[in-house]
Amino acid sequence: MSGGKRGKSLSCDYVLIYKGHKLAVLEAKKSSVSHRNGVGQAKDYASRLASRFAYASNGLNWYQIDMQTAKEGELLLPFPTPDDLWARNFTKHNDWRERFGAVDFETDGGKWELRYYQHQAITAALDAIAEKDRRILLTLATGTGKTSIAFQIAWKLFQSKWNLSGEPVRRPRILFLADRNILADQAYNAFSAFPNDAVTRIDPGTIAKSKGRVPRNASLFFTIFQTFMTGEGEPVYKQYPKDFFDFIVIDECHRGGAKDESEWRVVLEYFEPAVQLGLTATPKRKHNADTYAYFGEPVYTYALKDGIEDGFLTPFKVRQMASTIDEYVYDGSDDLVSGEVEEGTRFNEGDFNSKIIIEERERSRAKEFMDQIDQRQKTLVFCATQAHAALVRDLINQLKTNTNPNYCHRVTADDGAVGEQHLRDFQDNDKTIPTILTTSQKLSTGVDARNVRHIVLMRPIKSMIEFKQIIGRGTRTYEGKDFFTIWDFVKAYENFQDPAWDGPPEEPVQPRPRPGAPGEPDPTGGDEGEPLGGDDGERGDEEPKEKIIVKLADGKERAIRYIASTSYWSSEGRPISAQEFLSRLFGDLSVMVPDEDALRDAWSDPDNRESFLAQLLDRGYDQDRLDDMRQLIDAKDSDLFDVLAYILFTNPPVTRQARATATEAKGLKEFDGELQALLVAILKAYVVNGERELGSKKLGQYLIARYGSVVEGRAQLGDLGVIKEAYKRMQAALYSA
Numbered sequence: 001m002s003g004g005k006r007g008k009s010l011s012c013d014y015v016l017i018y019k020g021h022k023l024a025v026l027e028a029k030k031s032s033v034s035h036r037n038g039v040g041q042a043k044d045y046a047s048r049l050a051s052r053f054a055y056a057s058n059g060l061n062w063y064q065i066d067m068q069t070a071k072e073g074e075l076l077l078p079f080p081t082p083d084d085l086w087a088r089n090f091t092k093h094n095d096w097r098e099r100f101g102a103v104d105f106e107t108d109g110g111k112w113e114l115r116y117y118q119h120q121a122i123t124a125a126l127d128a129i130a131e132k133d134r135r136i137l138l139t140l141a142t143g144t145g146k147t148s149i150a151f152q153i154a155w156k157l158f159q160s161k162w163n164l165s166g167e168p169v170r171r172p173r174i175l176f177l178a179d180r181n182i183l184a185d186q187a188y189n190a191f192s193a194f195p196n197d198a199v200t201r202i203d204p205g206t207i208a209k210s211k212g213r214v215p216r217n218a219s220l221f222f223t224i225f226q227t228f229m230t231g232e233g234e235p236v237y238k239q240y241p242k243d244f245f246d247f248i249v250i251d252e253c254h255r256g257g258a259k260d261e262s263e264w265r266v267v268l269e270y271f272e273p274a275v276q277l278g279l280t281a282t283p284k285r286k287h288n289a290d291t292y293a294y295f296g297e298p299v300y301t302y303a304l305k306d307g308i309e310d311g312f313l314t315p316f317k318v319r320q321m322a323s324t325i326d327e328y329v330y331d332g333s334d335d336l337v338s339g340e341v342e343e344g345t346r347f348n349e350g351d352f353n354s355k356i357i358i359e360e361r362e363r364s365r366a367k368e369f370m371d372q373i374d375q376r377q378k379t380l381v382f383c384a385t386q387a388h389a390a391l392v393r394d395l396i397n398q399l400k401t402n403t404n405p406n407y408c409h410r411v412t413a414d415d416g417a418v419g420e421q422h423l424r425d426f427q428d429n430d431k432t433i434p435t436i437l438t439t440s441q442k443l444s445t446g447v448d449a450r451n452v453r454h455i456v457l458m459r460p461i462k463s464m465i466e467f468k469q470i471i472g473r474g475t476r477t478y479e480g481k482d483f484f485t486i487w488d489f490v491k492a493y494e495n496f497q498d499p500a501w502d503g504p505p506e507e508p509v510q511p512r513p514r515p516g517a518p519g520e521p522d523p524t525g526g527d528e529g530e531p532l533g534g535d536d537g538e539r540g541d542e543e544p545k546e547k548i549i550v551k552l553a554d555g556k557e558r559a560i561r562y563i564a565s566t567s568y569w570s571s572e573g574r575p576i577s578a579q580e581f582l583s584r585l586f587g588d589l590s591v592m593v594p595d596e597d598a599l600r601d602a603w604s605d606p607d608n609r610e611s612f613l614a615q616l617l618d619r620g621y622d623q624d625r626l627d628d629m630r631q632l633i634d635a636k637d638s639d640l641f642d643v644l645a646y647i648l649f650t651n652p653p654v655t656r657q658a659r660a661t662a663t664e665a666k667g668l669k670e671f672d673g674e675l676q677a678l679l680v681a682i683l684k685a686y687v688v689n690g691e692r693e694l695g696s697k698k699l700g701q702y703l704i705a706r707y708g709s710v711v712e713g714r715a716q717l718g719d720l721g722v723i724k725e726a727y728k729r730m731q732a733a734l735y736s737a
Helices: 035-049 082-089 095-101 116-130 146-160 181-190 204-209 225-229 265-270 286-295 304-310 359-372 386-399 413-427 464-471 492-497 578-592 596-604 606-618 623-632 640-649 656-667 673-689 698-707 710-717 720-734
Strands: 014-018 021-028 053-057 062-066 072-074 135-140 174-178 199-201 220-224 247-250 275-280 300-302 316-323 335-338 378-382 408-410 436-439 452-457 484-488 548-551 562-569 575-577
Touching: 014 082, 021 035, 021 082, 021 116, 035 053, 035 062, 035 116, 095 116, 095 146, 116 135, 116 146, 116 300, 135 146, 135 286, 146 174, 146 181, 146 247, 146 275, 174 181, 174 225, 181 199, 181 220, 181 413, 220 225, 225 265, 275 286, 316 359, 359 386, 378 386, 386 408, 386 436, 408 413, 413 436, 452 464, 578 606, 578 640, 596 606, 596 640, 596 720, 606 720, 623 640, 656 673, 656 720, 673 698, 673 710, 673 720, 698 710, 698 720, 710 720
Parallel strands: 021 053, 135 275, 135 300, 174 220, 174 247, 199 220, 247 275, 316 484, 378 436, 378 452, 408 436, 452 484
Antiparallel strands: 014 021, 053 062, 062 072, 316 562, 335 548, 562 575
């Protein structure tokens, strides 16, 4: 994972699964190799899969390890049967464990398979239910499929007819409870494999159609806390008997009912008889101590770092953006448009857009990241308030190169159904518009948009919980997405230095006493930016009597300057600077490239170059990381060859234009007419877009673009072998010096 590259998935030779449990793993070696050679791998796989037994064999000899007791030694055949392994794993019989195991996972006819950690989470939760635990917690990083896990648990409960009576006499009644409509909607849609008559929504529309009565004739119910808390007279949830639901899933449980001070806690307390499963992405911290106090320790945990190393989550780099206007002192030289302020008053990051507004400052920030990103890539921008999100939206639309008026939209509480539609369009990976969304609080959780490439932070983030949630907006994997970028204007990168950042769990402080009577909300509005109310989770913008609005004096906006530095994630799971990254690259290159001639030979031929780049990729250096090196050595217009030559041999970088000009003047004389014209056109594309225009597969694209087809290109230029040879010789000339 050095340099932020997504990890590669491991592959175990054999996993022995029986009744839904991964009982053992087997690492197989060739008969010519010692069976002991597989012992280390077998132990590693067994640890990852939570399998009790690990075996290694070369077909002739067998070795066994009991991961629970640490006993190990040679195994004499016969190999244990499935029932033998089951009996060794579970010495105490449990009817429900057997019944759950008899139900197959729902994989849509085998079209997809559960990831190993999802299997472990589901099994751990079901085992807890089988053991009659009534409060269960799963902690998994954002983007790891918590909704899919909840679905599989519900599927097994439904199909096995588990319920609180303890006997399989009826289907369970399962409630999926969230604090935002978008979360409830996503879960409702994800449960489509269940029969239509088994699933229902508890929402105002459904209740209104039934003249105020709540739906009862279903097995799976989906709603949000806010709906449950409303109602004429008594709240909606009290229309159900306390023991109506057998099983309740609380999504993002650290935000809602599990909080001691939450007004929604009464819902969980009312349905106290139900088995309650909490889903969260946040390890135990002081900010969510009450969540862990309510549910207990998680039965399974899967961290962000694990997901990146396993290749299931996308890594990231952090672009730290410091500027000359990160702080502001009013000295009387700028125009005071509204509000009152004394000369000498200093404003820091937390004051901007809550106490003071300087539009030119926000414009400069928007321009800075818009000038550097690929404006076709989906981006989320987190702003201080809803009003700030509207301003940034307008600035982005003024700065964009795209001609579509819907390029950037705001999605906040004030945007209602229109904003929800913009969000759905943004989440649709087949749609490119809107490309950028601005928000304040709403999109920090619950946005299942897999192709987010940029997250822009334009407001301080003081809560580690919220910081991890926002980072999680980009970690979902997508084809061709090897990483995403965090544009940090507010020093949020300091959170990475906090021991709480994806580190080991720490003991939380005791939860605060609940303020006021049961059900009374916390007047402070929750922990450090963790909103308690509202369907979308927005904090109300607490407007002062009159915000200070300042217009910078003429020329000051043009004087704003930015200094950027980039951090990556190392293979040890910590952020490293670009300089450290450069040192690692130098070390790895020194092993791969003994001298300058070897680098030139590897780079001059398109096939050799692709092989060389593939080796770099395997070591964690993808194209985007290497492109960043251009910026670091101030060679953004140079070929990557020159960047690597500078890093290794301190050769002064040459621009692509200079290389192309020299090649056109001296290296193309042997080619005549139309073939020479084609090579000149390729060189022009190379100057604009770089060495990726010189790949082996690009030649066919050039022929199609210039002549309409490869066949027509051959008719114009001659034999395809001749064309390919000219393409290679042109590149050899390009890198000859």
